Amino acid sequence: MHPPNGIQATSLVRTFGQVRAVGGISLEIPLGTVTGILGPNGSGKSTTLRMLCGLVRPDSGTANIAGVRLSGDGTAVRKVSTFAPGEIALYGEMRGGEHLAWLLRGRPPGALAKSRAITQKLGLPPDKKVHAYSHGMKRQLLFAAAMGPDVPVRILDEPTEGLDPAKRQEVLDLIASDADEGRLILLSSHHLSEVQAVCGRLIFFHAGKIIADESPADLATRARRTVRIGYETPAEAKLACAAMEREFGTDERLILSLAVNALEVSTTLAIDDPRTFLAAFGALEAPRPRMLAIGSLSLTDLYRTVYGVSGL
């Protein structure tokens, strides 16, 4: 059964020349949820989001946004959704307030008032020319424009990129409260921790495909079982990884995966309690580590150790 007012996409494909940016993405997202799309650069996140708001036409596949079929130039879809682009290019000669009004041309009048309230809350100066805005301020202006209209779907491409921690939290809070009003928020990010905090669902992209679709609870379990061990040099890290592979590589009761990345060795334990592993690791003949972290999982670790993606 299709969600009548959420996002439903089937086999979306988009190719740019010889490059297949998106290779058959299918999604079904209900209203009232915040969903995060994660992935490294070039994984197809932004192209997928641009396709969902009608800015880029899919080569094949179909999509329905808030009950509106994606077709033509996507104007109908953009009437029921908003989009905050990831790439920031604004008209620097306009003042913040004027630019906001320009971005909201074609929207009902109430949208501008709400967006203005958001810019006020975020502390953006409406009378200052946009060229004098910092990168983060420009990002917030686009975010405010996307949050103003009363539409059921909001698509936000890296809404917190370039923001300081306090502003990042404010933006995430606004997203969470907006979803509480029954809207669907689809956002992309490079930061696992921040999307974990606000998203009820995480979709992982790689090479234009979805490689995992998980809940933050699943990820928390993975994080608990992740051990990162740091070394002084890459050679030491490689030696240690080789030793661990030799000693524990075949013991699936102890570790599930093992990967080395420059100065770090990452491993996913098979059990929640790390003590058994730590005891075995202590007895190992390997270079002495400079750092050992348990329970923290970065997006890169996740891709390398869990999804087995190389070359990140």
Added chain:
Amino acid sequence: MKLTRSVRNSIFMGIGYLFALELMLVAAVLFWPNFAENTGALKILASPIPVLKDMFSQLEAKGVSAYVLSQHFFKGCNVLGCAAAALIGSAAIAGEAHRGTLEIFLLRPISRRRLLLERWLLGAVQIALPVFLTTLTVPLLLARVDEVMDFGPLMLCAVHQSLFLVALYAIVFLLSTMGRAPLPIAFGALVFVIFNFSIYMVKTVTHWSLFRLADMETFLDIYESGALPVTFTAIFVVVISGCIWASLAIFERRVP
């Protein structure tokens, strides 16, 4: 309504073009008495270039009307209008792409058809309006040198001139819809215009020049017959509508 820099620049360019055109017209009309006295001598000077010699023969025979039509339309409007068409047309869409603002230009819930037609129309008005406005002042300026011209046929010449310039603008606009950098488009268009102007002066190839569609002979025909040339007008209309259609088709699918 707040205008973006590209729109504002293009309006300023249009205003500049209007003033330059009027200035050239004023100078040309006020110079008419001197010119009339020396037409014979000028014809002798131009005799090594047959195309120019023919032009001076026409000027000698038809008097002030040929002079004004050649000065205002063939020289002024063609030179400045073609430059304006190249600069305004090239920046229309490629300018947004070059600045990286094409994405925000497209992400509002306004159809691409409407966005494109609004932008196209704005440029077309900026190119055609100065032709009409300056032509309106011709009778007033001629009164200063005790000459007269029929207003109706003069405005028909302005219509023809505008169609010629808008056709060129439509071609440049189409290239702008496809491109990402306005400068090479403008440069290419200007080179094309200069090339056509230069071959106009060469007798053996003058018939290949684009400016055969809007030269003194054409404007004299319009002025004397009081009607637009059907073939030329049809060519302009076909080029303009064809380019708009192609621009719309390309813009509908354009990736920001």
